[in-house]
Amino acid sequence: MSEAAEFIDAALQREASWERADSLNANDDGLRYYGASVGVVRGTVRDALRKFRGMDRKAVLFLAAELWFEPIFERRLAAVVLLQSNVALLRPSDLARLERYVREGRRETLVDPVAVDVVGPLAARLTEPERAQAEAVLDRWALSPDPWLCRAAMLAPLRELRSGGGDAEAFLRRVRTALENDEGVVRDALGVLSEELGKRRPDLVGELPG
Structure with missing residues (x-):
């Protein structure tokens, strides 16, 4: 993974609730869950954009694809938040x-x-x-x-x-x-x-x- 993807993934796991994860993973709905809240996901992406400033369209799309690749809900939601935050770059x-x-x-x-x-x-x-x-x-x-x-x-x-x-x-x-x-x-x-x-x-x- 890229440094940015590793930063986001590590933060999502660090801020997760294992009780929440166990409850969500019990549903067996095709995705895995870390147990991080939506607020944590949004905050993590915001922190990543500050840390890795100046990402161009190619970098944003690559990072979104990295996050989406794993069937983990919080990572996929982070990819969506990343795209929301950079929609002006899209074509x-x-x-x-x-x-x-x-x-x-x-x-x-x-x-x-x-x-x-x-x-x-x-x-x-x-x-x-x-x-x-x-x-x-x-x-x-x-x-x-x-x-x-x-x-x-x-x-x-x-x-x-x-x-x-x-x-x-x-x-x-x-x-x-x-x-x-x-x-x-x-x-x-x-x-x-x-x-x-x-x-x-x-x-x-x-x-x-x-």
């Missing part, structure tokens, strides 16, 4: 890597922040023709038989819509398409959208499929 070509993280994340606590805080802001700051290419990727996700890609396609524009921007027509079309996949994680995304958009975009909530 449209990085959507393929983010798609992999969505496919492999397979839980709301990993998929949702990738969609809402990484994919969405990345797409929102693009100009044509790159914006159209990113939208085409989200349209493809909405059509996917993978329910986690469908969920990510629904949630990705949330921040932009919540701030009063975004393409509402494309969003609603994508939601209707994604909901053709009747898996629970896709249907549950409707609740997230209703709650998050309820106060600022009630017009959109009223148009969401039932």
